[in-house]
Amino acid sequence: MGNDGSNLPEEIVRAIRQVVGEGDKALHEPVFKGREWDYLKECLDSGYVSSVGEFVTRFERALEEYTGAAHAIAVVNGTAALHIALLLAGVEADDEVLVPALGFIATANAVSYCGALPHFVDCEPLGLGVDAARLRDYLGDIAARRNGVCVNRKTGRVIRALVPVHLFGHISDMDALLAVAEEYGLRVIEDAAEALGSVRHGRHAGTWGQLGILSFNGNKIITTGGGGAILTDDEKLAARARHLTTTAKEPHPWRYRHDEVGYNFRMPNINAALGYAQLEQLPAFLQVKRRLFSRYEEAFSPLSGLRLLEEPGGCRSNYWLQTLVLNEDMAAWQEQILEHAWKQGLMLRPAWELLNRQIPYRHMPSMPVVVAESLQQRIINLPSGVVQEAAHE
Amino acid sequence: MGNDGSNLPEEIVRAIRQVVGEGDKALHEPVFKGREWDYLKECLDSGYVSSVGEFVTRFERALEEYTGAAHAIAVVNGTAALHIALLLAGVEADDEVLVPALGFIATANAVSYCGALPHFVDCEPLGLGVDAARLRDYLGDIAARRNGVCVNRKTGRVIRALVPVHLFGHISDMDALLAVAEEYGLRVIEDAAEALGSVRHGRHAGTWGQLGILSFNGNKIITTGGGGAILTDDEKLAARARHLTTTAKEPHPWRYRHDEVGYNFRMPNINAALGYAQLEQLPAFLQVKRRLFSRYEEAFSPLSGLRLLEEPGGCRSNYWLQTLVLNEDMAAWQEQILEHAWKQGLMLRPAWELLNRQIPYRHMPSMPVVVAESLQQRIINLPSGVVQEAAHE
Numbered sequence: 036m037g038n039d040g041s042n043l044p045e046e047i048v049r050a051i052r053q054v055v056g057e058g059d060k061a062l063h064e065p066v067f068k069g070r071e072w073d074y075l076k077e078c079l080d081s082g083y084v085s086s087v088g089e090f091v092t093r094f095e096r097a098l099e100e101y102t103g104a105a106h107a108i109a110v111v112n113g114t115a116a117l118h119i120a121l122l123l124a125g126v127e128a129d130d131e132v133l134v135p136a137l138g139f140i141a142t143a144n145a146v147s148y149c150g151a152l153p154h155f156v157d158c159e160p161l162g163l164g165v166d167a168a169r170l171r172d173y174l175g176d177i178a179a180r181r182n183g184v185c186v187n188r189k190t191g192r193v194i195r196a197l198v199p200v201h202l203f204g205h206i207s208d209m210d211a212l213l214a215v216a217e218e219y220g221l222r223v224i225e226d227a228a229e230a231l232g233s234v235r236h237g238r239h240a241g242t243w244g245q246l247g248i249l250s251f252n253g254n255k256i257i258t259t260g261g262g263g264a265i266l267t268d269d270e271k272l273a274a275r276a277r278h279l280t281t282t283a284k285e286p287h288p289w290r291y292r293h294d295e296v297g298y299n300f301r302m303p304n305i306n307a308a309l310g311y312a313q314l315e316q317l318p319a320f321l322q323v324k325r326r327l328f329s330r331y332e333e334a335f336s337p338l339s340g341l342r343l344l345e346e347p348g349g350c351r352s353n354y355w356l357q358t359l360v361l362n363e364d365m366a367a368w369q370e371q372i373l374e375h376a377w378k379q380g381l382m383l384r385p386a387w388e389l390l391n392r393q394i395p396y397r398h399m400p401s402m403p404v405v406v407a408e409s410l411q412q413r414i415i416n417l418p419s420g421v422v423q424e425a426a427h428e
Numbered sequence: 429m430g431n432d433g434s435n436l437p438e439e440i441v442r443a444i445r446q447v448v449g450e451g452d453k454a455l456h457e458p459v460f461k462g463r464e465w466d467y468l469k470e471c472l473d474s475g476y477v478s479s480v481g482e483f484v485t486r487f488e489r490a491l492e493e494y495t496g497a498a499h500a501i502a503v504v505n506g507t508a509a510l511h512i513a514l515l516l517a518g519v520e521a522d523d524e525v526l527v528p529a530l531g532f533i534a535t536a537n538a539v540s541y542c543g544a545l546p547h548f549v550d551c552e553p554l555g556l557g558v559d560a561a562r563l564r565d566y567l568g569d570i571a572a573r574r575n576g577v578c579v580n581r582k583t584g585r586v587i588r589a590l591v592p593v594h595l596f597g598h599i600s601d602m603d604a605l606l607a608v609a610e611e612y613g614l615r616v617i618e619d620a621a622e623a624l625g626s627v628r629h630g631r632h633a634g635t636w637g638q639l640g641i642l643s644f645n646g647n648k649i650i651t652t653g654g655g656g657a658i659l660t661d662d663e664k665l666a667a668r669a670r671h672l673t674t675t676a677k678e679p680h681p682w683r684y685r686h687d688e689v690g691y692n693f694r695m696p697n698i699n700a701a702l703g704y705a706q707l708e709q710l711p712a713f714l715q716v717k718r719r720l721f722s723r724y725e726e727a728f729s730p731l732s733g734l735r736l737l738e739e740p741g742g743c744r745s746n747y748w749l750q751t752l753v754l755n756e757d758m759a760a761w762q763e764q765i766l767e768h769a770w771k772q773g774l775m776l777r778p779a780w781e782l783l784n785r786q787i788p789y790r791h792m793p794s795m796p797v798v799v800a801e802s803l804q805q806r807i808i809n810l811p812s813g814v815v816q817e818a819a820h821e
Contacts, residue, residue: 253697302654
């Protein structure tokens with residue numbers, strides 16, 4: 036294949052087919068080959084399907100054991116988890132919260148639900164996490180630390196927090212980001228929605244910041260149907276998370292007194308039963324995903340003008356979504372590659388539209404996000420479900 | 429038993445035991461005796477457990493057929509349903525929304541999530557719904573219709589909407605409430621969280637207002653684990669409900685563009701599978717609940733100083749929670765009755781603390797809620813699950 040890319044869509048489809056075989060292929064499908072049925076039946080037989088129930092506790096304890104977080108609180112989805120985590124971190128109305136421009140809109144929406152404003156930041160060209168060095172320079176230009184909090188000198192608003200997002204399962208450079216946050220007095224809430232099973236220097240995603248969140252949506256590495264979790268080592272924050280997600284009701288057997296505006300966000304037992312069975316299979320899923328990465332690596336090795344996104348140094352990524360990054364001079368091919376692949380039944384996906392360009396967030400503060408702008412035109416996610424690799428077994 | 433009530437706690441426990449038998453008795457437990465397991469298995473086998481899936485569609489169509497609403501949109505819970513319904517009805521930040529003081533706090537919380545303020549109103553002494561005649565008088569005193577909207581002359585804020593709540597499954601006097609709403613230009617969103625299966629003049633709860641909501645929480649007449657639904661006859665509102673509850677994403681096979689701040693509120697398929705099986709059993713559940721009411725009626729008939737809450741004229745209530753109302757001169761016994769019953773393993777419940785007295789809502793506008801204040805001290809809900817009656821079969 037020549038570097039002009041004239042044949043690139045066909046070459047890419049051919050390489051993907053080497054890995055996933057024939058037929059329609061979704062981006063990510065769940066696999067239920069463990070004890071899902073057993074636990075769902077046990078849950079039904081117990082009569083507890085709602086937010087009171089043993090599987091919620093079992094799932095939370097298993098998440099704690101797996102991630103190393105002292106506390107895991109299971110909720111209805113990752114967006115709700117992030118919403119509550121931001122409130123717990125002290126995000127208030129009219130605050131600004133630093134959020135990467137490259138990512139799913141739920142991260143910015145959760146900031147909005149607090150009445151706060153997302154303030155967009157750029158990412159690293161290789162690992163895709165927030166670029167700590169450029170963030171430090173940017174804050175040096177526009178912000179100042181006053182009375183322990185970071186103030187945006189342009190808007191006068193408090194920049195309360197930073198939300199690193201571990202895109203496609205690759206953990207951001209948390210050491211560097213925590214150092215910047217420390218310097219400026221920023222709370223750190225990790226959006227690890229895509230990163231269950233990923234570790235950096237032996238430490239699990241979502242356990243670096245004051246709080247972290249996970250997602251168990253249907254397209255994630257494990258699923259509860261819909262679901263998410265808040266992770267924290269802080270016992271008081273954990274207690275407050277449980278309180279806020281259950282309508283902030285004061286404990287009493289029959290009186291209904293609530294001490295603040297709460298939410299109805301706890302995960303139902305039936306979803307936790309599914310999640311508990313899925314979590315048991317996570318180590319096996321992770322192995323399959325690493326093999327899938329190797330297969331794609333082999334299949335794409337003859338092609339030039341692109342690279343496969345590899346786990347950053349010191350990291351063991353979950354490879355939730357396998358990711359192709361086109362070279363800059365190949366960016367113009369992205370749309371044609373997607374069109375051609377979809378016609379062939381391969382449901383590839385580009386990166387999300389940048390958040391600073393989405394209609395509800397166009398007028399929010401933003402640093403120049405040149406790297407995100409470039410990457411957004413060059414990223415293509417490949418069929419990544421465990422089911423793809425199972426075809427080879 | 430004498431009218432002085434000296435023996436009332438024991439008498440009441442004895443009457444309840446006649447109906448529910450011995451052993452610990454919860455307020456309301458779900459029963460899974462239909463095709464729950466078949467549908468859950470079918471759902472797992474399909475691989476679709478998340479918010480894309482056939483059972484969501486089947487459950488929504490079945491809800492439409494059952495309630496007569498043109499559109500039902502299944503979401504994660506009743507609170508989320510009400511939050512979205514309020515947004516769809518045009519509730520904006522700094523609006524006021526009329527909400528009964530007697531009810532669960534989720535109704536007021538949903539108003540808060542919109543940035544609006546609950547404005548509390550009183551209820552009828554018999555049916556427990558919002559008292560339309562007194563509401564009209566009150567609005568005559570404090571509000572005026574200006575440019576088609578209702579303005580609170582004291583606060584200057586727009587009173588945008590009225591949320592009738594059908595407590596314990598008894599439908600409010602909707603004809604009278606709709607007339608007041610029409611007169612003052614109020615939108616009407618029915619909180620029918622407790623009223624699936626209830627009809628008034630042949631019309632189902634939640635289908636009288638512009639929008640209505642249902643709940644399928646674990647303690648409701650049917651359950652999806654956690655879940656709720658928005659009901660409306662308006663096709664455009666229904667389309668917007670589907671859009672807002674799925675992150676407001678514009679339709680496109682691979683591009684992620686969102687045209688407003690959306691939510692992640694759609695019901696997962698696995699919860700809908702459970703709901704679909706439960707809904708098939710609703711007619712049978714309703715029959716059991718009517719029989720349960722008759723049994724309680726019989727058991728309590730020798731006792732004086734109290735009454736059982738009966739369905740209002742023209743209504744066929746679902747009798748979600750069986751409700752004892754103490755006479756006014758017996759109110760002082762409420763706490764002792766609850767304590768005695770709990771000690772005997774009967775998990776009775778009083779009405780919720782009034783919303784205008786809850787910490788987050790103490791400073792919200794309120795009409796004098798004298799009837800709600802009196803009833804709150806006199807209501808006691810009895811064990812009401814279908815399982816109670818099944819013991820007699």
